Amino acid sequence: MAVSLTEAAAKHVRRSLDKRGKGEGIRVGIRTTGCSGMAYVLEYVDEVSAEDEVFESHGLKVIVDANSLDFIDGTELDFVREGVNEGFKFNNPNVRGECGCGESFSV
Amino acid sequence: MKKNTMALVQIVEPNTPVDKSQPRLAVGIDLGTTNSLVASVRNDVPVPLADTQGRFALASAVRYLKDNTVSVGRDAKQCASCDPYNCILSVKRLIGRGLEDVQQLGEQLPYRFQDGDSQMPLIETVQGCKSPVEVSAEILKVLRQRAEQVLGGDLFGAVITVPAYFDDAQRQATKDAARLAGINVLRLLNEPTAAAVAYGLDKQAEGVIVVYDLGGGTFDVSILRLTRGVFEVLATGGDSALGGDDFDHAIANWIVQQAGVSSDLEPGEQRRLMRLACDVKEALSSAESTLVQYKAWQAELSRADFEQLITPLVARSLKACRRALRDSDVELEEIAAVVMVGGSTRVPYVREQVAHMFAREPLADIDPDKVVALGAALQADVLAGNQADSDNLLLLDVIPLSLGLETMGDLVEKIVPRNTTIPVTRTQDFTTARDGQTAIALHIVQGERELASASRSLARFELRGIPPMVAGAAKVRVSFQVDADGLLSVTATETRSGVEARVEIKPSYGLSEDAISRMLEESIENAEQDRKARGLREQQVNAQRLLETVRAALQSDGNLLNEQERALIDEQLEKLEQAQQGDEIGAIARQIQQLNAATHEFASRRMDATVKRAFAGRQLEEV
Ligand SMILES: Nc1ncnc2c1ncn2[C@@H]1O[C@H](COP(=O)(O)OP(=O)(O)O)[C@@H](O)[C@H]1O
Ligand SMILES: [Mg+2]
Numbered sequence: 025m026a027v028s029l030t031e032a033a034a035k036h037v038r039r040s041l042d043k044r045g046k047g048e049g050i051r052v053g054i055r056t057t058g059c060s061g062m063a064y065v066l067e068y069v070d071e072v073s074a075e076d077e078v079f080e081s082h083g084l085k086v087i088v089d090a091n092s093l094d095f096i097d098g099t100e101l102d103f104v105r106e107g108v109n110e111g112f113k114f115n116n117p118n119v120r121g122e123c124g125c126g127e128s129f130s131v
Numbered sequence: 132m133k134k135n136t137m138a139l140v141q142i143v144e145p146n147t148p149v150d151k152s153q154p155r156l157a158v159g160i161d162l163g164t165t166n167s168l169v170a171s172v173r174n175d176v177p178v179p180l181a182d183t184q185g186r187f188a189l190a191s192a193v194r195y196l197k198d199n200t201v202s203v204g205r206d207a208k209q210c211a212s213c214d215p216y217n218c219i220l221s222v223k224r225l226i227g228r229g230l231e232d233v234q235q236l237g238e239q240l241p242y243r244f245q246d247g248d249s250q251m252p253l254i255e256t257v258q259g260c261k262s263p264v265e266v267s268a269e270i271l272k273v274l275r276q277r278a279e280q281v282l283g284g285d286l287f288g289a290v291i292t293v294p295a296y297f298d299d300a301q302r303q304a305t306k307d308a309a310r311l312a313g314i315n316v317l318r319l320l321n322e323p324t325a326a327a328v329a330y331g332l333d334k335q336a337e338g339v340i341v342v343y344d345l346g347g348g349t350f351d352v353s354i355l356r357l358t359r360g361v362f363e364v365l366a367t368g369g370d371s372a373l374g375g376d377d378f379d380h381a382i383a384n385w386i387v388q389q390a391g392v393s394s395d396l397e398p399g400e401q402r403r404l405m406r407l408a409c410d411v412k413e414a415l416s417s418a419e420s421t422l423v424q425y426k427a428w429q430a431e432l433s434r435a436d437f438e439q440l441i442t443p444l445v446a447r448s449l450k451a452c453r454r455a456l457r458d459s460d461v462e463l464e465e466i467a468a469v470v471m472v473g474g475s476t477r478v479p480y481v482r483e484q485v486a487h488m489f490a491r492e493p494l495a496d497i498d499p500d501k502v503v504a505l506g507a508a509l510q511a512d513v514l515a516g517n518q519a520d521s522d523n524l525l526l527l528d529v530i531p532l533s534l535g536l537e538t539m540g541d542l543v544e545k546i547v548p549r550n551t552t553i554p555v556t557r558t559q560d561f562t563t564a565r566d567g568q569t570a571i572a573l574h575i576v577q578g579e580r581e582l583a584s585a586s587r588s589l590a591r592f593e594l595r596g597i598p599p600m601v602a603g604a605a606k607v608r609v610s611f612q613v614d615a616d617g618l619l620s621v622t623a624t625e626t627r628s629g630v631e632a633r634v635e636i637k638p639s640y641g642l643s644e645d646a647i648s649r650m651l652e653e654s655i656e657n658a659e660q661d662r663k664a665r666g667l668r669e670q671q672v673n674a675q676r677l678l679e680t681v682r683a684a685l686q687s688d689g690n691l692l693n694e695q696e697r698a699l700i701d702e703q704l705e706k707l708e709q710a711q712q713g714d715e716i717g718a719i720a721r722q723i724q725q726l727n728a729a730t731h732e733f734a735s736r737r738m739d740a741t742v743k744r745a746f747a748g749r750q751l752e753e754v
Contacts, residue, residue, distance in 0.1 A: 040142055050142055067145045112140045 025097055026079050027052050027086050033103040033112060034082035041068070041084075048072055049085025052101065053092035064096075064114050155287035157317065157515035158278045159325070159507025162270065162291055162305065164223040165347025165375070166474070167191050168504035169274040169289075171282060172512040177329065177505040180281045188500060189277075193269045194218045195256040203273045212402040216243055217256045221348055222270075225252060225263035226308065227301030264304050268311035275314050288315035290511040292503050295321040295353050295367040317514040321364065323353035325506030326472045330494055332357060338467025339365070339459075343485050343493065344503075345448060346473035348374040352452045354459040357467075368455030373447055375412070375475035381440040382408035382432070390428035412437070416477045438480045445484050452488060458549070469493040474500045534611055534619060537574035537583035539564055540672035542665060546611045549579065558610040564676065566683070567599040571607055573623055575634070581665040594623040594632040663716075670719040674711040677723055678704065681730055684737060691736045703729040 029037060041047045047068040055065050069087050072078060077093055079086040088096065099116040158171045158180070166188040170179045179187045186205075194207035195217045202210075211218040219242065230244070230252045243255040253260035271291075279286055291314075293305055302319050309316045323342030327333065332340055337357050344351040351369040383404050387394045396404065407425060411432060414421040420433040456463070469489045475481060476499045485493050497505065535545040538561070547557045563571065571594045578586035597605050606626045613619050622633040681704060689697065707722035 037142070051145070064140050066140045066142045068142060070145060112142070114140065 025077075025093070027081075027088050027093075027096060027099050028079065028101070029081040029084060029086060030100060030102040031082065033101045034084055036103040036112075037084055038082075044068060046070065049078070049087050051076075051087045051089070052096060052099070053089055054095050066101075066112055154517040155515040156278070156282045156284050157287050157508075157511035157517065158274075158282075158289045159320075159504050159509070159511045160271065160274055160289050160291045160314075161322070161325070161501075161504035161507060162223065162267065162293075162308075163191055163346060163503075164221050164349060165191055166500065167270050167274060168501055169278050170501065170504040170508035171278065172508050172517070177508040177512075179501050179504055180278055182277055189270065189273060191223065191270055192218060192220050193222065193266050195258040195261065197257050199258060201258075201269050203269050212399045212406070215398040215402065217258075219254060219256075219261070219266045222263050222266040224348065225254075226267055227263070227298070227304030228252070264308045264311065267305070267308035271309055271312035271314055275312055286314065287515050288317040288511065290317050290320050290325075290507040290514060292322045292325045292507050293319050294349060294351050294369075295323055295364065296351065296369060296371065317511055320507055320510055321353070321367075322472065322503045323351060323355065323367075323470075324364070325503045325510065326470050327355055327357075327506065328509050329497055329502045329506035330468070330470055332468060332470070335467075339461050339465045341452070341456075341466055341469045341489060342472055343448070343452065343469060343476065344369075344472035345475035345481060346374050347475070348372070348376045350374055350448045350451065352448070352455045354455050354461055356459075356461075365459035365461060366455045368451045368458065370447055370451050373444060374473075375409075376405075377444050378412050378441050378475065378478070379405050379408040381444065382411050382437065385432070385440055386423060386425050386428075389430055390425050392426070392428075412478070416479065434479070441478070441480065445481055448481075449484060449488050452485075463490060466491070470502070471495040471499050472502055532577045532587075533579055534575065534577050534589075534613070535586070536561075536609060537576055540668045540675070541583045542668055542672075543576055543578075543581055543583050543586055546609070547613065551613075556610060556612045558608055561607045561609060562603050563597065563600065563605040563607070564602055565679070566602050568602065568605070569597045569599055570595040571597065571623065573609065573621065573632075573634075575619075575621055581662065582668070589619070590621070590634050592621075592623075592632055592634040594625065594630065596628070596630040597625045598628050600627075667714055667716050667719075670716050670723070671711055674707055674719050674723055677726060678707060678711070681726065684730075684733070688733075688737045692733060696733065700726075700729050700733065 037050055041049075047070060049069050049072075051065070051067045051069045053065045053067075069085070072085075072087055073089075075090045077088045077090065079088070086101075095118055096114070096116055098118065099114050102113045102115060104111070104113050156171070158169050159177070161168045161170075167190075168179055168188055170177050172178075181187050182189070182204075189204045190208040192204060192208035192211065194202045194210050194214065196202060207218055208220065211220055244252050253262055254266070275286055275289075278289075289309065291305060291309055293302055297305070297319075305319060306316050322344060326342050326344070327340050335357070340355045340357060342351075342353045342355065344353075349369065349371055350373040351367065353367045354365040356363045356365050384394070386392075386404065386408065404425070407423070411421055411423050415432070415434045415437050418434070420431055423430055423432050466489060469485060469491060471482065471485065471493045476485075476493075476495065482493060482495060533545045533549040534547040535543045536559075538544045544559065544561075546559055547555060551557075561571070572591065573594065574583060574591045575589045576583050576586035577589050580586050594607060597607070604627075607623055608626050609621065609623045611619065611621050620633065622631060624631045681700065685692075685697075685700070692700070703722070703726040707719070707726045710718040710722040713719070
């Protein structure tokens with residue numbers, strides 16, 4: 025059970041945290057939205073709560089709440105540049121379908 | 132699985148409300164020296180956003196009033212004559228600069244600067260001291276409010292444009308100003324790139340695009356290459372002290388001369404005159420001739436006469452264009468489009484001259500005052516994730532000045548040449564200069580000059596723990612990495628032992644635009660002198676090395692020489708030492724040869740002795 029970062033993702037997270045100046049790590053989770061049901065959330069974490077799972081990846085804390093973990097377990101976060109867009113990409117083995125808007129997915 | 136269409140995700144602050152059914156409100160902001168604009172994509176089209184009176188351009192002028200209110204825009208600009216110390220104009224010239232840089236500009240600026248203990252220059256106003264970041268933030272706040280009012284919601288973020296020349300400190304300061312104004316900066320975008328994007332050149336055929344941007348106080352030229360939807364900045368150039376203001380000055384001088392008034396005006400009067408000159412200039416963009424009235428004097432100024440006044444100024448811009456073209460290695464024939472940007476390209480003479488130089492009609496059908504903001508708005512829309520399938524649009528930047536290392540004797544070894552596109556990694560091998568050397572001092576410099584002392588020093592660090600080896604045996608691999616944000620990190624590794632040292636460079640105040648242009652100027656003016664100086668330094672270093680080697684050899688193996696032989700070498704040593712302190716390259720080279728010749732026999736005897744010792748050593752070890 026784990027959610028991990030690629031080296032590129034770790035590098036970007038570290039830099040983002042440095043720039044922000046505080047934060048325990050990042051939270052990876054899901055929320056319900058979009059046309060296929062679920063979308064990813066990526067947030068800074070200032071406080072880890074009791075129901076969170078904490079994974080270590082490249083020395084960084086990746087924090088996932090218990091509810092989300094079922095849907096994203098095994099996910100590897102990559103940081104990529106697609107054209108002018110830079111951002112995190114979720115390589116989630118649980119995904120069965122993605123919606124047309126690219127925003128949400130189903131498992 | 133399906134083709135990868137998942138939207139890319141960004142890290143956000145905890146508890147950020149996300150409502151994806153609504154597009155995120157994103158704007159492009161052209162934070163100009165003279166005028167600022169905000170634009171946004173609405174119904175797939177970028178449009179500038181107007182204030183309640185229907186005006187698009189917001190004069191980049193901020194006035195601090197006694198009653199603790201702040202006025203921004205035209206009113207502030209108009210009060211500049213009556214209240215010069217509290218009306219801040221052209222704050223973009225000050226942002227991200229050190230006090231020293233600003234004080235050099237100070238003579239032309241009617242402000243009272245406070246030299247506090249901070250690195251930032253502070254401007255004294257009735258509301259206390261204000262930093263350029265705070266002043267810029269006031270402009271941004273007004274644009275943000277305007278956008279939120281027009282778009283009807285909270286702003287998700289903005290793309291803010293900066294001149295291609297802006298260094299790290301200036302970019303950082305611009306971001307800080309945005310933060311003060313409560314704006315989330317999606318990205319800083321180079322102004323020329325924004326203009327090219329506004330023309331949709333990114334969706335067109337491949338080719339070279341020249342962006343000619345003549346604003347109020349600055350001229351920028353950028354050579355971009357578009358390949359398979361990828362924008363690459365081949366070269367940037369310009370003149371940080373050339374713009375429409377200079378046209379105004381030319382007219383003002385003409386008025387002063389013609390009207391026979393004293394040119395020594397107090398700040399308020401000076402500004403009134405400049406205003407008049409500016410009105411005259413803008414009138415001449417549409418009229419063939421205009422009446423100029425100053426105090427009791429009046430006269431007619433024709434467009435042709437005006438053109439004569441500005442001929443040298445326009446010529447300077449063209450010179451900068453030629454230099455940028457040269458830097459980019461682009462031939463005139465390769466240019467697919469020339470884009471006109473900046474209010475001053477409204478002057479018909481400017482367009483004619485640009486058309487003439489590039490032998491083609493420049494693109495000017497998008498309002499040159501707005502084109503940058505419009506392009507920024509398009510980018511903001513993409514970055515906010517509002518475009519379902521954005522075409523690939525990768526914007527690459529270049530480093531404005533070469534990065535290098537100081538090598539022995541104040542010489543610079545350029546590792547990443549100017550105009551290299553970033554991100555980039557460049558590696559070069561160095562070695563130790565002396566026997567048994569266990570540390571190497573690395574001095575990272577930026578600039579075009581051949582000598583480190585004439586370049587800007589970025590950082591120094593040391594690679595320690597190199598195992599003792601003979602001179603030249605250690606292999607120190609130095610790698611320069613410049614990331615997409617333009618930040619440099621340098622690592623040095625001794626490859627045999629694996630010892631490593633690393634430094635990240637975060638310039639605290641960076642190079643000013645002027646410093647950049649000045650350094651470029653100097654490098655060209657001083658090229659010949661530098662080459663000579665370099666030659667001399669090289670010889671001096673060679674001489675020094677030889678002197679040290681011979682002295683060390685004499686100390687360890689002096690017994691291999693008889694008195695006479697020793698005296699001869701000593702004499703040559705003395706002579707070389709003297710020549711080395713002088714500045715005659717030829718003399719040093721000659722003495723190096725002499726000393727080499729004088730020590731030839733000694734060297735071979737030492738070699739024999741060393742070989743014997745080595746064998747002796749081995750035998751002992753093997754026993
Ligand atoms: N119609 C015009 N004719 C000539 N110059 C103009 C005209 N309109 C604006 N300008 C000049 O353009 C300059 C401002 O250009 P702008 O692109 O807004 O500047 P910046 O990018 O420096 O903020 C000013 O010098 C202004 O006088
Ligand atoms: Mg401009």
